Amino acid sequence: MRLPHAPARWLQPLPGLIAALFALLFAGFLLVTRGETETLRTAQLEQDMLWQKQAIEQQAEANREALLALAATLPGQDYTAPAFQARVLTLIQTNPEIIGLALHSGGPRARWTAPQARHTQPFDGKTGWGELQTIDGQPIVTYTTETPDHGNFVVATIALDVLLQHQVPWWLGQRYQVSLLGPDGRVLASKYQRQYDPGDKAYTVRLDKPPLALTLVARPYGTPRTLLADLLPWLLFILAGAMLASTWALRRHIRKREAIEVRLRSETALRLAMENSLVTGLRATDLEGRVLHVNRAYTEMTGFSSEALIGLRPPLPYWPPEEIERCQAASDAILAGRLDPNGFSVRFMKKSGERFDVRLYASKLIDGDGRHIGWMNAMYDITELRRERKALQASHERFVTVLNGLDAAVAVSDTETGELLMSNLQFDRAFGLPDWRGRCCIVPFVKRRTEPPVDAEWYDPFSKRWYQIKSRQSVWVDGSAVWLEIATDITALKTAAERERRQNETLQQTARLISMGEMASSLAHELNQPLGAIASYASGCRNILGSPDPNLKQLAQALDKMAEQAKRAGQIIRGIREFVQRRAPSRKRCEIGTLLDTVLDLLGHEIVRRDADVSLQQSPDLPSLYADPVMLEQVIFNLIKNALEAMDTTPPARRALAISLGRDGDYLRVTIADRGPGLSPEQLEQLFKPFFTTKDTGMGMGLNICRSIIEHHQGRMWVEANPGGGSRFIFTVPFSEEPDAIEP
Structure with a gap:
């Protein structure tokens, strides 16, 4: 197969070689002539x-x-x-x-x-x-x-x-x-x-x-020469060069043409492979609708071979009898040049009789000279697409049904314009948006931010209802940035929380009254001391006044002592009244040492009666607290009172109550440790639950109220085992180091 091409390969460079040889000989001749x-x-x-x-x-x-x-x-x-x-x-x-x-x-x-x-x-x-x-x-x-x-x-x-x-x-x-x-x-x-x-x-x-x-x-002198004599050698050189260049250009053109032919064959094969690999059916027809070419996908869709289809004119064999009019109308529109940019939706029939839906697009077929010689049709099988579209529509309807069934109001708005893109039925009802509203914008419920997502409460002054607002940025179906906002009506939760707060206050007051009732004997003993001293000083004053020469200095001293004891009795009664009276929480600056001293004064008789050894460890220079002093006194009172009662079965020699006041970062840490029998793991899990108690006569609300008070002050309370026996109750509350702290 290669022998016929051998002479051609040798003939291609032959003119160039002859031209090069001529140029060399002529150059030699000129050199020799010039030398002579x-x-x-x-x-x-x-x-x-x-x-x-x-x-x-x-x-x-x-x-x-x-x-x-x-x-x-x-x-x-x-x-x-x-x-x-x-x-x-x-x-x-x-x-x-x-x-x-x-x-x-x-x-x-x-x-x-x-x-x-x-x-x-x-x-x-x-x-x-x-x-x-x-x-x-x-x-x-x-x-x-x-x-x-x-x-x-x-x-x-x-x-x-x-x-x-x-x-x-x-x-x-x-x-x-x-x-x-x-x-x-x-x-x-x-x-x-x-x-x-x-x-x-x-x-x-x-x-x-x-x-x-x-x-x-x-x-x-330089020998004057004629123009022709000067130009003739150059003309010969140019002629030889032109012959050489033309030969080289001709050879290059032949090689380029061969390369183009190779690329053309490769490109033709590639285009054919690409055409046959398409899932889109392609059909070329002339101006009268006669089929000129179909690709593999087209034959696979219809079930007819390319040999069976090429040369046919409408009506075509894959037109179903029941769709013959629609197919003919689409064909006539294409041949008449009435091309729909959205294509023609028709139904075809396979050779086996199976029907399938297609969308047919058409464009002009232009040859290499720019002439309109026919039409190019692209056919897409949309049977599965229609099935998926129906499924998507059903899924969308289910999504809208679920979205409208939510109690929360849901809205999606554009980040840049604020335009409302979507809302559910609850949103429209809650905020009075009519069905015929058209395009509109919404005002954010609260100030938006990207990180962290918004989770806040908002009060609607028009409907007088509270909403829990959750807002975060998301991406819409078209890729644009949107805000997704969910507004949940929490008015009932707010009402329940307020009711629970009032009940907790009632329970706290009740617990204080119960505590004071349990301490009635101790309080009577505390009051008996100043009252007995007043009676003694009154009797002494009577005796002084009954003497012939009363000592007025002694009388004044006795009266001062009586005033001090009366003031002490008044402080005890005032502290009891403040402890048990029902009032709203009121925060102010206070010192933890002062609060502890007040509680220890109230429980002083109980500590002596139970023969408990109280030790206090306090870090120096503790900052002030911004808190409700009566509530914190109630917490300390309940914890110390529970610690004393827990040591009833402990031998008197081991009844030790350790109180520690220290600093844990920006928090005050208070630890009250006893040497009682301690708590089991089951008791630790339920200790702070309402109505759970380890005492025979307890109500089970004291520790629950104490934890609520501490959490109200943004603190934390927990219990753990005390090394050596007993339990340790620990709570933390934040310091207030700002001079102008206000009530939250």
């Missing part, structure tokens, strides 16, 4: 310069010989002879480089100067060639010869620049820039064409004959 041309130019330059050297040397020698001949013809001292003047004129005219001619008799000043001379140098007394000089920027040299009579000297001034200009022919000046250099290498004169630029290469030749060991230098 350069060699010829160099040889021509050497030949021209040798000729020019010879020409200059011959002219210098001719000038010298002409001057010698002129000096030989001078007849004695007669320099005015016509023959001599004619020779001078001829010499200067035929040799323009001779710019000065003078006759000297041995002195520096000339005896005679040729009228045609432009410049004359003084005589230095030497014959032959003189020193090189530059006068007014013009390089000159003198030649001096002596006349035959040895009486005169002919001095000629020769301009080297004029010599160079006249001795370099025009054709040589067109080729080279010719310069004459002095012995020091300085340029004395040059002949060049201003429109040409000399090259960097120079040829130097030294003049063998005088004057003054001069050097001749020639720099060839």
Whole structure:
């Protein structure tokens, strides 16, 4: 299978190789030609310069010989002879480089100067060639010869620049820039064409004959070439490059085309695989409704093969007889271009006769030239979707039924706008929202916050009812942030709580009265002491007054003692009245030590009667409390009284009552420990329940009331076993370290 393609692979790079070979050969030809041309130019330059050297040397020698001949013809001292003047004129005219001619008799000043001379140098007394000089920027040299009579000297001034200009022919000046250099290498004169630029290469030749060991230098000009001659090599190079580039581009295009064909085949296979993997049925028809193509999902939905469907026109075999009109109407609408963006809901029939619901969408089928050649249909099986929608509708109805059956009012509102999005029937009834309300906004019951969720109570002044408000932020079905609020009517609970509070107050008062009844004998003993002292002091006052000379100082002291005992009796009665009277709770600043002293004074007789050893341990500098002092006195009173009664069966030597007042962070910690028989685990579980008691004559309300009082003060009460026997009752209440604390 690969042999037919082998020549094609070799033929593809062949034009490129030929073009590359041509370019290489042509470049070699140009290099060789250029080298030969350069060699010829160099040889021509050497030949021209040798000729020019010879020409200059011959002219210098001719000038010298002409001057010698002129000096030989001078007849004695007669320099005015016509023959001599004619020779001078001829010499200067035929040799323009001779710019000065003078006759000297041995002195520096000339005896005679040729009228045609432009410049004359003084005589230095030497014959032959003189020193090189530059006068007014013009390089000159003198030649001096002596006349035959040895009486005169002919001095000629020769301009080297004029010599160079006249001795370099025009054709040589067109080729080279010719310069004459002095012995020091300085340029004395040059002949060049201003429109040409000399090259960097120079040829130097030294003049063998005088004057003054001069050097001749020639720099060839760039050879002027025609535009065609310059462009022709480049055009050939460009042509070769274009051939190479076109061959490379053609090869690249062929490779790209092959790659595109491979990708096209892969993409076609991928598209076919994607089309066949879709669960959506695809069908292509022409403008008349004739089926052109169906995918695998379409055939699986209908049960007909693609060969059976391609080429058919409506009516199609999967249209149920009972739905033929609806199917035909949908087909006519599509062919007429009346496309519904929501699709057409129709029912089709499988080859087995099973019916299924579909939604049919249609769009124009456009070919690669942009022409409308048919219609593309997408078919979705919505049978299961309809079943799920019905189930979802039923579930929603059940949810609404359950939501409307709640006693709590439920509402959902938008976080940003406050618009009411949903509410149940209880919410509408509780807050008077009509069914026809439309879109509306609700005002939050309480101040909202995200963390922690709101859990507060709210009183409705219109309906005069209390509600428990639970509010938290949530996410709605469209992803927006909403507030979910649940308002539960707790008016009945509030009423019951108030009733329970009044009952607790009654029970507390009853418990105090019972406690005072139980302590009647102790109170009578406490009152007997001040009353007996008053009676004794009254009898003593009578005796003092009955004496002939009463001692008034003793009488005053007795009266003061009577007043103190009366005041003590009044304090005992006032404390009992405050303890037992019924009143509302009233908090104020108080000291725990003072409260404990009051209770110990009330129970002092009981402590002595029961022979109990009371010890007190108190931390220094305890802050004040902000509490109801009478309630705390009742708690301490009940706990100490219970501790004394618990030690009835304890031997007197072990009856120890330990009271500890300490600080536990921001709380006061009070511990009352006894050495009684202790409590069993079953008793510990039910100890604070109403009507539970371990005494034969108790009501079972004391500890329950004590715990309620402590919890009312934001504290805590518990009981635990006392190491060594007995029990320890502990309660904590917060300190009030704020100077302006108020009643909550």
